[in-house]
Structure formats: structure tokens, C-alpha cells
Amino acid sequence: MLNLISNALAVDVAIDLGTANILVYLAGKGIVFCEPSVVAVQDDFRGNLKVLAVGEEAKSMIGRTPDTIHAIRPMRDGVIANFDVNTEMIRYFIRKVQSIHSLVKFRPNVVVGVPSGITQVEKRAVKDSTMAAGARLVHLVEEPVAAAIGAGLPISEASGNMIVDIGGGTTEVAVLSLAGVVYSDSARLGGDIMDETLIQYIKKRYNLLIGERTAEYVKTTIGTAYPGEEQSTLEIKGRDLLTGIPKTLCLGGEEVREALADVCDQIVQVVKNTLEATPPELAADIVDKGIVLAGGGSLLKGMDTLLRERTGLPIFYAEDPRTCVVLGVGALLENRQLLNRLSLSSLNSSGR
Numbered sequence: 143m144l145n146l147i148s149n150a151l152a153v154d155v156a157i158d159l160g161t162a163n164i165l166v167y168l169a170g171k172g173i174v175f176c177e178p179s180v181v182a183v184q185d186d187f188r189g190n191l192k193v194l195a196v197g198e199e200a201k202s203m204i205g206r207t208p209d210t211i212h213a214i215r216p217m218r219d220g221v222i223a224n225f226d227v228n229t230e231m232i233r234y235f236i237r238k239v240q241s242i243h244s245l246v247k248f249r250p251n252v253v254v255g256v257p258s259g260i261t262q263v264e265k266r267a268v269k270d271s272t273m274a275a276g277a278r279l280v281h282l283v284e285e286p287v288a289a290a291i292g293a294g295l296p297i298s299e300a301s302g303n304m305i306v307d308i309g310g311g312t313t314e315v316a317v318l319s320l321a322g323v324v325y326s327d328s329a330r331l332g333g334d335i336m337d338e339t340l341i342q343y344i345k346k347r348y349n350l351l352i353g354e355r356t357a358e359y360v361k362t363t364i365g366t367a368y369p370g371e372e373q374s375t376l377e378i379k380g381r382d383l384l385t386g387i388p389k390t391l392c393l394g395g396e397e398v399r400e401a402l403a404d405v406c407d408q409i410v411q412v413v414k415n416t417l418e419a420t421p422p423e424l425a426a427d428i429v430d431k432g433i434v435l436a437g438g439g440s441l442l443k444g445m446d447t448l449l450r451e452r453t454g455l456p457i458f459y460a461e462d463p464r465t466c467v468v469l470g471v472g473a474l475l476e477n478r479q480l481l482n483r484l485s486l487s488s489l490n491s492s493g494r
């Protein structure tokens with residue numbers, strides 16, 4: 143009886159647990175948090191983790207912490223890389239959600255988006271981490287499905303819809319029809335690899351060591367995927383590897399595009415592979431309707447032009463590419479029937 147009451151009164155929360163960003167959606171309210179997936183922790187004298195900061199504040203600490211403090215990104219390549227820190231991150235947001243909701247005492251039911259290509263073990267880790275963070279029931283939904291719902295695609299119709307979600311850690315490509323994934327592919331390619339590629343390029347070409355945040359800044363400021371769309375130049379600072387002294391360097395848009403070209407080509411290849419594996423009737427629908435782009439990585443300037451040129455298909459951006467997944471899992475909170483159909487499986491706090 144108590145269980146029934148608490149179930150009826152529990153708040154419903156949807157989470158896009160991304161490699162780069164965590165977005166939280168509260169039923170009846172919409173998106174309530176959007177923060178980088180970063181946690182700053184300190185080991186206390188008993189070896190326990192003490193969370194110092196989560197989100198934006200923790201991200202600003204990356205590369206700037208003393209030995210005793212670590213700014214950790216608990217998600218890598220779309221999956222949990224650090225279980226305990228991930229649990230603390232989700233716990234932090236669940237508590238924040240509970241503090242803005244009047245029914246503070248009840249554990250929330252949580253829907254989480256997960257990459258379509260993850261293993262059973264990786265799925266289990268997401269569930270266990272979310273349960274340990276204070277959820278009473280966890281549903282997992284494939285991210286491309288959530289992204290398609292969030293982008294407003296008519297996924298329940300008997301017609302092919304294709305979504306490409308380029309995130310921080312993964313690129314997910316899926317063809318959906320009749321509320322199901324007909325074919326999907328997921329590659330560990332995204333914004334993080336672009337940043338890492340820029341770090342390596344600048345190191346090799348200029349003997350200059352730059353941090354993750356600077357690399358991301360270069361990418362989002364002058365990075366492009368398509369020739370002719372390059373912006374001017376950008377001044378960056380790093381450490382000269384020969385002298386060990388901080389140095390300023392002027393980077394050109396064209397060299398940044400050339401450095402990123404290989405990663406962009408690999409992303410195009412994942413899209414082409416999916417198109418080749420799509421059944422002909424659905425492929426015909428995609429020729430008419432085109433491909434919808436989602437995820438922060440798709441915002442690399444010229445990514446749409448590159449895909450349009452290489453596939454010959456119409457390419458559109460979702461209204462807000464960065465929020466599609468969370469809007470999709472959020473929409474499922476209001477549509478139980480569809481949630482039950484799309485949920486990979488669910489688990490409650492008693493482990494059943």
C-alpha cells in the first residue's frame with residue numbers, strides 16, 4: 143500500500159546522461175538543468191569521495207586542480223567510466239530536482255537515454271548507478287529514439303526517419319519506423335575526439351601543449367567541417383614543449399579544418415554505412431524526408447553541408463540539437479504506453 147502511494151506521488155525525471163553534458167527534465171516543468179558532466183572530487187582521509195563541485199563550476203577546474211582535487215568526467219564514449227563519481231553526479235541532480243519539487247521525500251522514477259550500441263554490462267551500470275543515486279525505478283531508452291522524439295519526428299508512422307546524433311563521445315545513426323529502430327549504428331566518434339585531434343595536431347605542428355578546454359574553444363570558434371566556411375584566425379595559449387614557457391599562437395581556420403577532416407570523414411562513413419544497410423522502402427522515405435541532425439557535435443560549422451554533399455540527401459537541423467534527447471525522454475514521461483514499449487527494461491529499487 144505504502145509502495146503504491148509513494149509510486150503515485152513520486153516525481154518523474156528524465157535524464158540525458160551525456161559524455162559532455164547532463165540534462166535533466168522534470169515532468170510538468172521541462173528542462174530544469176543543463177550542465178557539463180564533470181564532478182570535482184577530493185579524497186578525504188578515509189579514502190571516501192567528497193564532492194566539491196558538479197557541472198559548470200567543476201568544468202572550470204579541469205586542468206587547474208591541485209593534487210588532492212580531481213575534476214573528473216565520469217562518462218566516456220557514451221558509457222560510464224567512473225561508477226562512483228557518476229552516481230554522485232546523478233545523486234546531486236536528483237537532490238536538486240527534489241529541492242525544487244514539493245514532494246521531496248519520494249524517490250523519483252527516472253528515464254535515462256543510453257547509446258544504442260552499449261553492452262548489457264554497460265546498461266546494467268547505468269541502471270545500478272541511477273538506482274544507487276536515489277531512483278526508485280529506472281527505464282532505459284535508446285538515445286537515437288529519444289532524439290527522434292525530441293526532434294519531433296513522426297516515429298510511430300510506417301515510414302522511415304533517419305536521425306544522426308553527434309555527441310561528445312558517440313555518433314549515433316538510426317533509422318526508425320513504427321516506433322522502433324529498424325537499423326542503427328553507433329561509433330565512438332564525436333566532439334571529444336575532435337578536441338583530442340586538435341591537441342595532437344598543435345603539439346606535433348607547433349610543439350605547443352594546449353588543454354582540453356582550449357581545444358574545445360578552438361573547435362567551436364573557428365572549427366569547420368567544410369572547405370570555404372573557415373573563419374579567420376584565433377589566438378591561443380599553451381605551453382611550449384621545447385622551452386617549457388607559456389606561449390601564444392595564431393591558428394588559422396583552414397589548418398583547423400584540415401586537422402578535423404579525418405574525424406569528419408569517419409562520421410560521414412557511419413552515416414553512409416547506415417544508409418547502405420537501410421531497407422529500400424525506408425531508404426526511399428529518407429530520400430524524400432532527409433536526415434535530421436542532433437547533438438552538440440553536429441553544430442561544428444559546415445557539418446550539414448558536408449553531409450549534404452557526401453550523401454546527396456536533404457539535411458536538416460533539429461530545432462535545438464543539444465536538447466533533443468532530453469526532450470525525447472521527457473516526452474516519454476507523459477506517454478507511459480510508448481515508454482513501456484520503448485523501454486529497454488525497467489528495474490525498481492528492490493532490484494526486481
Ligand SMILES: Nc1ncnc2c1ncn2[C@@H]1O[C@H](COP(=O)(O)OP(=O)(O)OP(=O)(O)O)[C@@H](O)[C@H]1O
Pocket residue numbers: 159160161162163164219220221308309310311312313332333334358361362365436437438439440441442443463464
Ligand atoms: N558550436 C559547436 N561546434 C562544434 N562542436 C560543438 C559546438 N557546440 C557544442 N559542441 C560540442 O558538442 C559536444 C557535446 O554535445 P552533446 O551535449 O550533444 O554531447 P553528449 O550528449 O554529452 O555526448 P554523448 O551523446 O556522446 O554521450 C562537445 O564535444 C562540444 O564541444
Ligand SMILES: [Mg+2]
Pocket residue numbers: 158160161285307309310437467
Ligand atoms: Mg548525447
